[in-house]
Amino acid sequence: MAPSDPATVASLMAASAIAGKYAAIIDRESADKRLAAKLAPPSPVTEQPDALPPEDAAFVPRGRAKGSGVEVLGKAVATAVATTAAREIMRGLFGNRRR
Secondary structure, three states, X not given: XXXXXXXXXXXXXXHOOOHHHHOOOOOOOOHHHHHHHHHOOOOOOOXXXXXXXXXXXXXXXXXXXXXXXXXXXXXXXXXXXHHHHHHHHHHHHHOOOOO
């Protein structure tokens, strides 16, 4: 099988419905260029940003909520009771009363 002659290729390209979209050659940024830009040293900044957030910034606490021992114990007991109740309801619905 031999390659098509340029006249045939040109006539097929002209008649194609998608030739307008795919005929133009676009030089997109390659992965090498993106990685080189990412690894390049940062440009010098004229002004250093403040290390502390501004006072009007919203404070979002992280980690577990702190509470008194009674509150923590109450939540633990409520979770255990709710888990047991949900398990027994599901066993009753599906007919698996005891293991």
